[in-house]
Amino acid sequence: MKDKSMSNILFFGQLKERLGCANTQLELQYPSSVAQVKLLLQQRGELWQQLLADGRVLSAINQTMATDDTEINSGDEIAFFPPVTGG
Amino acid sequence: MISVQHQDFNQGDEYHALTQDANSEGAVVTFVGLVRDINQGNTVKELTLEHYPGMTEKSLKTIVQQAKQRWSLGKVRVIHRIGRLKLSDQIVFVGVTSRHREAAFSACQFIMDYLKNQAPFWKKETTSDGEAWVDFNEKDQLAIQRWQE
Numbered sequence: 086m087k088d089k090s091m092s093n094i095l096f097f098g099q100l101k102e103r104l105g106c107a108n109t110q111l112e113l114q115y116p117s118s119v120a121q122v123k124l125l126l127q128q129r130g131e132l133w134q135q136l137l138a139d140g141r142v143l144s145a146i147n148q149t150m151a152t153d154d155t156e157i158n159s160g161d162e163i164a165f166f167p168p169v170t171g172g
Numbered sequence: 173m174i175s176v177q178h179q180d181f182n183q184g185d186e187y188h189a190l191t192q193d194a195n196s197e198g199a200v201v202t203f204v205g206l207v208r209d210i211n212q213g214n215t216v217k218e219l220t221l222e223h224y225p226g227m228t229e230k231s232l233k234t235i236v237q238q239a240k241q242r243w244s245l246g247k248v249r250v251i252h253r254i255g256r257l258k259l260s261d262q263i264v265f266v267g268v269t270s271r272h273r274e275a276a277f278s279a280c281q282f283i284m285d286y287l288k289n290q291a292p293f294w295k296k297e298t299t300s301d302g303e304a305w306v307d308f309n310e311k312d313q314l315a316i317q318r319w320q321e
Contacts, residue, residue: 097224098294099305141308148227150290164224168308171221171252171293172205172264172284 088115088159097166103136119144120153122163141168174232178255181265190247190267197246197269201276203284205264207257212307214299219257224292235286243275282319288312
């Protein structure tokens, strides 16, 4: 049987502001992937669809930059954010 | 050493710490980034810096490690401020020591180039028209290409 549980997803910067939330819970089947999480979040409505389908959105798994095919397992920290603008 | 902090820093103190007991280091290169008045065509009054606690420190640590693998360095100091900043406030400090100047110059630039592309900070500007998030600058992405050749 596949492992299934709730994952916490964090948002930062303009993405957090436009979605109107800093974090959300999502039920995932593991192993999952960044691409899969993005698709599930996009089902939440037009705004989510528009913002998360944007190819510029970056992701991090366990605080390390990730790509669409990065694997996600139970307990991993998932985050989405716009391109960084520090310095 | 890496610090992500609200409070300001003093370049003199940082220089002093970098050069203390550094008998074999012949070069110190420091960089300070400031809040400037015009950015992407807007007149900036104030800046708010948001970050991803935990990942920011991790990402800066990785960048410093990569610089240390590439060049023979003495001390490396990185400070990045967060929160509300005013015009001409200091945002970032990078200080590098090495035996010879080439490594110190290159490593300082390398750290800044990667920080701009990979460290999870986001700037929001307050202009006369209101607040706006700063757009990612393509120029910054091109800047790291020179280290990948």
